Amino acid sequence: MDALTALHSRVSVSRLTDPAPDQQALDNMFRAAMRAPDHGLLRPWRFLVLRESGRERLAELFVQASLLDEPDLAPQKVDKIRSKPLRAPMIIVGICSPKDHPKVPVFEQQLAAGAAIDNLLIAAHAQHIGAMWRTGPMASHATVTHGLGLEKQESILGFVYLGTPDGPIRPLTQEDFTPYIQDW
Numbered sequence: 001m002d003a004l005t006a007l008h009s010r011v012s013v014s015r016l017t018d019p020a021p022d023q024q025a026l027d028n029m030f031r032a033a034m035r036a037p038d039h040g041l042l043r044p045w046r047f048l049v050l051r052e053s054g055r056e057r058l059a060e061l062f063v064q065a066s067l068l069d070e071p072d073l074a075p076q077k078v079d080k081i082r083s084k085p086l087r088a089p090m091i092i093v094g095i096c097s098p099k100d101h102p103k104v105p106v107f108e109q110q111l112a113a114g115a116a117i118d119n120l121l122i123a124a125h126a127q128h129i130g131a132m133w134r135t136g137p138m139a140s141h142a143t144v145t146h147g148l149g150l151e152k153q154e155s156i157l158g159f160v161y162l163g164t165p166d167g168p169i170r171p172l173t174q175e176d177f178t179p180y181i182q183d184w
C-alpha cells in the first residue's frame, strides 16, 4: 500500500483476532514510529509489547486498580474489566518518556510520542493489520502505571490493540476537510 493510500484509508478496528502481527510487521511499525517528528531528537517514547501473558498481567492490573477504586464492584463487572485487555492478541503500550531539556517542553515531547503512536497505527494499517488506540481511566491509574514499571515522569499515551481484523472493516465515507481549513 502506498503512503497516501494508507494515510487516506486508515481506520480503527475494534474486533481483532489471531494472529498477532509477526516480528517483521512489528519491526516495520517501530521503524515508522521512530520517524515521528521529534524536537531535539529526544526520542521521548518507549513501547511495551504485550503478548499472551503480558495481556493477562495487564488484565489483573486493571482488576486491582478497579477494585481499589470500588471495592464492592460486582463480580460481573470485574469479569468485564478483566476481559478488556484480552480483546486482541497483542497490545502495545505507548509511553511518553520525557527528557529534561532546556528548549523542549514536556508538552512537545508528548506530541512527538503521540505522533510516533500514529505512525505505528498507519504502518499497521499499511500491512493490513487491525489496530485501535485506546486509553480510558486505566491509562492514568497509578496501579497500572506502577505495575507496568513506568517512571514518575512517564505517562501512558495509549494502549494500541493489534491483531487481524475479525469481520469487515468499517467503510469510510470521504470526509469534507474544507471546514477545517482557512486561507489567512
Ligand SMILES: Cc1cc2nc3c(=O)[nH]c(=O)nc-3n(C[C@H](O)[C@H](O)[C@H](O)COP(=O)(O)O)c2cc1C
Binding pocket: 010, 011, 012, 013, 132, 133, 134, 135, 136, 157, 158
Ligand atoms: C489519545 C486517544 C485515546 C483514545 N482512547 C479511546 C478509548 O479509550 N476508547 C475508544 O473507543 N476510542 C478511543 N480513541 C479513539 C479511537 O482510537 C478511534 O480513533 C476513534 O474511534 C475513531 O475511529 P477511526 O480511528 O477509525 O477514525 C482514542 C484516540 C486517541 C487519539
